[in-house]
Every structure is written in structure tokens, then in C-alpha cells.
Amino acid sequence: MMENYVDPTRAAFDVFKSLPRDTPINMLNLVRYRDLAAYPDGHEHAGKGWTGARAYEEYGTTSGPIFERLGGQIIWRGKLEAVLTGPADEHWDAAFIAAYPNAGAFLAMVTDPDYKLAVVNRQAAVATSRLIRFAPLAIEGARFA
Numbered sequence: 331m332m333e334n335y336v337d338p339t340r341a342a343f344d345v346f347k348s349l350p351r352d353t354p355i356n357m358l359n360l361v362r363y364r365d366l367a368a369y370p371d372g373h374e375h376a377g378k379g380w381t382g383a384r385a386y387e388e389y390g391t392t393s394g395p396i397f398e399r400l401g402g403q404i405i406w407r408g409k410l411e412a413v414l415t416g417p418a419d420e421h422w423d424a425a426f427i428a429a430y431p432n433a434g435a436f437l438a439m440v441t442d443p444d445y446k447l448a449v450v451n452r453q454a455a456v457a458t459s460r461l462i463r464f465a466p467l468a469i470e471g472a473r474f475a
Contacts, residue, residue: 334458346463351434353465356405360460361386361424367454375454383423385455392448393439400439401431429466 338346363382369375375385407426430436439445 336453336456336459338461346433347437349433349463351437352432355430355433355436356464356466357428357430357436358460358462358464359424359426359428360422361455362421362457362459363423363455364457367451369450369454373450373454375451380454382455382457385451386424389448389451389455392451393445396439396442396445396448397428400435402435402439403429405429433463 363386365382367375367378367380367382367385369377369380369385375388380388405427407424410422410425413420430439440449
């Protein structure tokens with residue numbers, strides 16, 4: 331059974347913040363949706379019966395302008411077809427890489443007041459996820475190393 335991860339832990343976020351903030355980063359996003367979105371009581375979308383996929387779509391709509399304003403762009407998106415190496419139950423509904431001009435832009439996004447309102451949609455939508463920071467490297471030929 332897969333553990334559920336929706337938001338970063340304080341320790342993981344502290345590691346992120348300790349890394350250079352002035353260099354480009356790529357964030358690998360792997361997302362599994364809830365069957366039904368789980369909004370907090372009183373939220374405007376609570377009780378609408380939205381699926382996790384619909385709530386994640388709302389997250390994209392509401393957070394997208396902030397992401398783009400800070401220079402973010404989706405540089406790769408894919409659809410999972412098969413797991414060759416790894417747990418058989420580890421499937422993903424969404425997989426993409428978001429590129430940021432620097433880590434400071436990512437930090438500016440997640441601390442933006444409008445983003446904090448938008449991220450409630452992500453939290454309602456996601457059963458589990460992975461968000462992994464990478465430093466982009468130059469591609470030299472077709473080598474794996």
C-alpha cells in the first residue's frame with residue numbers, strides 16, 4: 331500500500347530552502363487523484379461532489395496565472411502506461427515537469443496569498459503525490475550517466 335503525501339513536511343521544505351535559490355530548477359510532479367475531492371467544511375467547493383481530477387483542474391486554473399507570472403512553464407507532460415520498475419500499485423493520474431527560472435520563483439509562488447487560496451484545490455484533489463526538485467543538466471549525447 332502506498333503512503334499518502336500531499337504537502338511537503340517542514341523538514342523537506344527546510345532542505346529545499348537551504349539549496350541555492352538563484353539557479354534554475356525543474357520540479358517533477360507525480361499525482362494520484364482522490365476519487366472524490368475532500369474540501370474542508372465551509373469551503374466554496376465543499377459538497378459539490380467534485381472528483382479529485384476536477385478539483386485538480388480547478389487548482390491549475392487558479393494557480394496557473396501565478397505560476398506563469400513568476401516565469402514557470404510546463405516543459406514535459408506524460409500519461410503513465412506501465413510501471414516497469416517499482417511498486418505495481420504506484421500509478422499516477424498526472425505526471426509533468428514544471429520548470430522555474432530559479433528556486434526563488436517557486437518560493438515566491440508558494441508564499442503568494444492568491445496561491446495559498448488556490449492550493450486548497452490541490453489539497454482537496456490529491457490522494458498522494460511526489461514533488462521532486464532537480465537541477466537541470468546539459469544533455470550530452472545519448473549517455474545515461
